[in-house]
Amino acid sequence: MSGEKEQWFGPGETARRVGVTTKALRVYEREGLVVPHRAESRWRLYGPTQIARLHQIVVLRDLGLSLKSIKKLVGDHPRLRDILRLQRETLESQQDKIKRAIAIIDVALCQIHEGRDLSLDELAILTKETLMQQPADKKKFLARFEALIAEQDPTGQASRTFDEIKKEYDGDAHKVALKALMEEASRLKEVGDVNSEAAKEFVRRVRSRTAGIRRSTSQAEQELIRDAYTKTLAEAQARSESLWFDPAVLEFFRQVAQGMKERGELN
DNA sequence: ATTCTCACA
DNA sequence: TGTGAGAA
Secondary structure, eight states, rough: OOOOOOOOOOOHHHHHHHHHHHHHHHHHTTTTTTTEOTTSSEEEEEEEEHHHHHHHHHHHHHHHHOOOHHHHHHHOOHHHHHHHHHHHHHHHHHHHHHHHHHHHHHHHHHHHTTTTOOOOHHHHHHHHHHSSSSSHHHHHHHHHHHHHHHHTTTTHHHHHHHHHHHHHEEEEEEEEHHHHHHHHHHHHHOOEEEEEEEEHHHHHHHHTTTTHHHHHHHHHHHHHHHHHHHHHHHHHTTTTOOOOSSSHHHHHHHHHHHHHHHHTOOO
């Protein structure tokens, strides 16, 4: 083909051209990502194929991929699109982690601000409660939830409503407030009286917060979303996936609201 | 300016 | 996932 002879470089020159250290080259070799040729002298020699592969390795590494995943990717013939999708997912999950950490700090700061001094032990408990939840499962749950809504939603109106609800509750302040609400709900549910004044008061309070959403959403859409939720929950439980909320608490308040409706205590 | 191994972060 | 030391 071309008159140009194949060029072979020693470790130093190769490292310089690829933008890594010779140490790194040998780590990649140890992990089975590149196999350089050897001169009689036992010196490593890197040719065009090796250099090309090294370039692939460094670009994937700069994306934050582990050597182990890079090994799988360069060995196979992956579409760049698939690599980027994969990496996007892991970055998103890291982002979730950071967001949860911030939420924990916000809750702690909030309590300190109120004059309540947290011990490290209490912070540890807070961390366990908030950080231990599985972001992957949560995302999976929400994705399935949305998919089921879309399935039964020819006009797309219910999906738009769901999007709005998600946006509405996406802020950190809302998340902290929501967490407080869930804790209160959990305590009320432990009491177990669906007709207690406290439970009914709680329902009224939550409904007043969500009045706007309910007003702008048709009965049919609300039912559609409810159905999708029930199905998603059933599927998740069938796979015994962990959830970040307690479905029993929601069911408890569904009963409270049901009772109130039957007695005409709700509009 | 290279090889290898080992300890260390 | 690399780095630095030390011997060859």
